[in-house]
Amino acid sequence: MNDAVQVPRAAFERGAWARASVSIRRAVLLRWADKLEGHAENLAILDALSTGKLAAETCDAHVPFAARVVRWFAECLDKNQGTVGTAGEDHLAWVTSQPLGAAAAVVPWNYSVGIAVWKMVPSLAAGNSLIVKPHENAPYSALAVARLAMPQVFPRSAECPPWGTGHRSGDWAPQQNRRAVVHWINIPTSRVCWLSRQMRHYEWQNQEGCPMKATGRLGRDFTGSAVEPQHPEYDAARRVFNGMIDRRPAMVARCRTISDVVAAVRSARELGWNITARGGGHSVAGFGTCDGGMVVDLSRMRSVRVNAALGVAEVDGGALWSDVDAITQRYDLAIPGGKVSTTGVAGLTLGGGHGYLSKAYGLTVDSLLAATVVTADGRVVETNPDLEPELWWAIRGGGGNFGVVTSFTFALHRVPRVVLSGHLIYEVNHAPVVWDAFVWAAEQAPRTVSLDFVALTAPDLPEIPERLRGRSAIAIAAFAFGDLSTGARILDQIRRVVSPEADLVRPKLYTEFQGSLDANHPAGLRNYWTSASRPTLNNSAAGALLDSVFPLPSRQSVALVMKWDGAISDVNSEDSAVPDRSPCWVIHPMAAWSDPSDDERGVDWARRVRAAVATDGEAYLNFTGERSRQQVAAYFGAPHLRRLRAAKSAWDPDNVFCFNHNITPL
Structure with missing residues (x-):
């Protein structure tokens, strides 16, 4: 031959x-x-x-x-x-x-x-x-x-x-x-x-018997790793924060670069799969995973780049708020972020974003300057007020309906490293008096002081009287920055009305306070959250709320009441997809437990608390675990929903990004 x-x-x-x-x-x-x-x-x-x-x-x-x-x-x-x-x-x-x-x-x-x-x-x-x-x-x-x-x-x-x-x-x-x-x-x-x-x-992966990476469907230039159902890491890869979520995606694409995201999106489209993006995986509704589709996992894209001189930060789509705070606080700067530092930047931002700094600096989306989006057709689109203005409007409050946001550019705000923060903890029988003091202080406090009313189980800490540890309690969560004496005066007035059983308020690092609730919200617990808003909270509504909260369904469950006003209401409702900027009270029951046999009790409790105070004010979607179309329509209202649906038709006409509080195309 x-x-x-x-x-x-x-x-x-x-x-x-x-x-x-x-x-x-x-x-x-x-x-x-x-x-x-x-x-x-x-x-x-x-x-x-x-x-x-x-x-x-x-x-x-x-x-x-x-x-x-x-x-x-x-x-x-x-x-x-x-x-x-x-x-x-x-x-x-x-x-x-x-x-x-x-x-x-x-x-x-x-x-x-x-x-x-x-x-x-x-x-x-x-x-x-x-x-x-x-x-x-x-x-x-x-x-x-x-x-x-x-x-x-x-x-x-x-x-x-x-x-x-x-x-x-x-x-x-x-x-x-x-x-x-x-x-x-x-x-x-x-x-x-x-x-x-x-x-x-x-x-x-190596010569020692490690697992394989399923990357071929994503192209030879894909630099991340892909996990399919036969992979030994599949169960871990599909898992998200909420232990109640048990979905089975066809593939989890663990991306390292924006090119990897493009490859994942295009491959999913070729295979006929729907797509969801995962940033921190903290969505209580489980939007960081899906059944039968592609999960574009950004958790390996967590870079934070700060230009302190210009007062801006560029944040990758997989970053957590702990990543952001750790870098920005080196320069006494911050972005309004979540109240649990393990929350992902992307999900919180795209839904609006509320935290302790929101009274002073607005919702998280109000600090957003630009974003990079991989759209449903696999294009990389830069958007800001001048580039693709309808996409820019829609992603600021419209959730993950319009693409995979791989990068956010934020304006930074002055927040000194040391803040005044902590909890004033009281026995439940003081609830009416503490409530009145809280409402007065929340309405009078300047923008640098943020207060929440909390129903909780008193933690096992040395500072808390032994008779109160592990029992139902109420608290005022306090946060003040800038001139700390202003916050101290507000809290002193509360203390004079009713003395707390335990006073945990003290000066501490901002990053320390931002992470102080992390231990009470570990990944893997079973969670059901909801929320409601009211323009006012009269004595009747307050009584109904307090009656419905106790007994708590578990040690990890809490209910929050917070005042949304200040810089949040400075922004016109038409300027972003967040529908209503009017000052209001937000009630946020968060049920969490570990035993599946307690599912019914946890869900019923959260719904009962919401029902006790609900009016026409609908749930803030980042705070709820449900995803019904009726709830989405009620939250956005007809004018906003029409505009969002038009944007959806332009950027995702096939609704491949559907594992979310879904907005359907026109």
Whole structure:
């Protein structure tokens, strides 16, 4: 056969490549390179390859693809992964008598082989076969490979290890199947293209039996990792903050760059999947996961870049508020963020965003200057008040309906590192008096002072009287920055009305206070939240609220009452998708528990508290775990909803971003 390559048998025997002379290695590599698109002229590179002294990055940067394949196969032979000594004399004779393309495929099948063979398919002569054999650390058995290539010969009923177990080949099959595991399998080249497309997204991460990464469907340039249902990390990858959420996405794409996000979105569209984005995964409604779709996981994109001189910060879509606060506070700066520091920046911002600084500086979206969005068609769109103004309007309060926001640019605000903060804790029987004092103080306090009324279980702290620990209690949560004496005067007036059982208010770092509630809101608890708003809270409504709150359904459950006013109401309702900026009282019951048998009790309690005070004021959507269309329509109101639906039609007409408080296209 004219095209036959007489590869020296010694080059393929176990361990022989490492012992072979440089001249033999070079001769083999030259013949390989000659077959691979004619790049044999670079003798210096081949010399380096044959001696194994060329750094991988040098080769990748300066050598054509053909030489990279040469290097890779040389490495395989160096590691004894390409041996044919155990295949028998007949197979060895077959290899040495066939065109080089066939011999080139005598290696264990893994991601790199899938890519190489996929690129090399045109050079494989028709009628040849691909020879596949696992070595001791290969990620799956030859039997599993054969089933994909020739299902009629190897039916699924035959015993086979699951994909991605990472077990060594000797552990995969019982003795009666051991022969199928260790023998070579010839696969017709007519099936090579198909087989490569099926398997090239399974990447073996190392030689020690670690899991694979399913990246092929996302393209060869995808730099993150992808987790599908057969992956050993799948259950962890699909899990979110709320333990009640049990959804099974088709894939979780763990992105590292905006290009990865584009690849994930485009792949999902090609596969006909709907898409959800995960920032911090803290959504109580579980919007960071989905059933049967693509989760674009941004949790590996957490950079925060601050320009203190300009007073701006650029924040990646996977960042948490703890990431932001840690950087901005170095410069005595901050952004209005959530009250639990493990909350993700993206979800909180896109829903509006409320925190202790909101009375002074508005909702989180009011500090947003620009955003980068990967839209449903896989485009990267920059938006700000001048670029794509309708998209800009919609993402500031319209949630994740319009794309994956990979970057936020915020205005920073002056917040000195030391603030006055903490809780005044009282016994429940003081509730009416404490309530009156709270309402008075909340209405009189300047914008640098924020107060919440809290129903809670008193924590087990030394500062709290032993008789109160673990029992239902009420508290006023206080936060003041800037001139701390102003906050101190407000709190002193409350103390004079009714003295607290425990006074935990003191100067502390802003970052410390922002993280003080994290321990009471750990990931994995079962959560049900809701909210309601009222323009006023008269004595009748206050009494109904207090009657409905106790007893609390669990130690972790709390109910908050807060006044939304100040800078929040400075912004016109038409300026963003947040629908109503009028001053109001927001009631926010948050049920949390660990035992699934308590689900009904927790949900009923939260709904009962909301029903006790609800009027026409609807739930702030970031505070609720439900996702009904009626609730979305009631929250936004007809004018805002029409404009949001128009934006949805423009940017996501197929509603692929539907795992959210969904806005349907017109």
